[in-house]
Amino acid sequence: MRLVMLGPPGAGKGTQVEILCEKLSVPRISTGAIFRDAVRKQTELGKKAMLYIDKGNLVPDDITDLIVKEHLLDTDCKKGFILDGFPRTVPQAEILDEIMDEMNMSLDAVVEIDVHSEEIIKRLEKRRSCPKCGRIYHLIFNPPENDNLCDDCNVELIHRKDDKREVILNRIEVYHEKTEPLRGYYRKASILKEVDGEQPIEDVLNSIMKMLNID
Numbered sequence: 001m002r003l004v005m006l007g008p009p010g011a012g013k014g015t016q017v018e019i020l021c022e023k024l025s026v027p028r029i030s031t032g033a034i035f036r037d038a039v040r041k042q043t044e045l046g047k048k049a050m051l052y053i054d055k056g057n058l059v060p061d062d063i064t065d066l067i068v069k070e071h072l073l074d075t076d077c078k079k080g081f082i083l084d085g086f087p088r089t090v091p092q093a094e095i096l097d098e099i100m101d102e103m104n105m106s107l108d109a110v111v112e113i114d115v116h117s118e119e120i121i122k123r124l125e126k127r128r129s130c131p132k133c134g135r136i137y138h139l140i141f142n143p144p145e146n147d148n149l150c151d152d153c154n155v156e157l158i159h160r161k162d163d164k165r166e167v168i169l170n171r172i173e174v175y176h177e178k179t180e181p182l183r184g185y186y187r188k189a190s191i192l193k194e195v196d197g198e199q200p201i202e203d204v205l206n207s208i209m210k211m212l213n214i215d
């Protein structure tokens with residue numbers, strides 16, 4: 001299955017993609033995670049990306065497109081993949097179509113998780129993630145078993161720098177301006193599936209699986 005997961009910051013894309021990739025045994029390509037890893041390692045890409053991420057702005061398309069192309073060609077994507085956080089602009093979606101054409105593939109579906117702004121702020125202010133494996137938690141809705149430690153790695157969880165209120169508000173604005181037009185783009189291609197993201201995590205997952213006919 002070749003999927004794109006779309007939705008505002010904090011909608012639960014990463015949470016759902018983590019579970020779906022395991023169920024479908026396909027790789028996850030998360031541009032946000034790739035950038036954060038590069039920032040941690042202080043690579044040239046990381047230094048550039050950090051200037052945008054920390055303010056909640058989008059990393060320029062030319063940098064992002066190249067990374068996605070490399071990953072789609074490199075990773076074992078023949079049996080499928082889930083793109084998390086890409087595309088985020090119409091030009092990125094057009095580039096993705098070109099890459100798919102070159103690879104003689106097409107997308108099966110684009111799943112949009114819909115969540116309102118007040119809920120996004122609640123989720124992101126209390127989100128924590130494991131710096132080692134990337135597993136995502138929420139201090140109230142999806143807490144770790146032991147106080148602030150990853151259940152899998154026993155490593156101290158972190159609060160992302162871009163999960164500060166003023167940065168979250170800018171990320172939401174950027175989403176409305178730059179990413180929402182993708183709805184029309186994928187509706188026109190008849191592959192857009194919309195899911196209510198304000199249900200419990202398990203119910204969002206079941207809704208997605210049902211609409212994609214996954215057992």
Ligand code: AP5
Nearest residue numbers: 009010011012013014015031032059085123127137138201
């Ligand atoms: P990225 O990492 O992609 O951030 P995002 O899209 O803003 O999404 P998030 O990771 O914040 O949220 P999510 O939807 O994955 O939610 P999660 O599952 O964690 O990108 C970061 C930055 O990188 C961008 O701002 C940009 O600068 C740059 N970038 C990335 N891609 C780019 C691109 N293509 N082009 C240009 N720049 C790019 O869940 C959130 C919280 O809610 C968690 O605590 C979770 O436990 C909880 N939760 C999840 N589901 C539920 C539920 N159903 N009920 C209750 N709580 C829930």
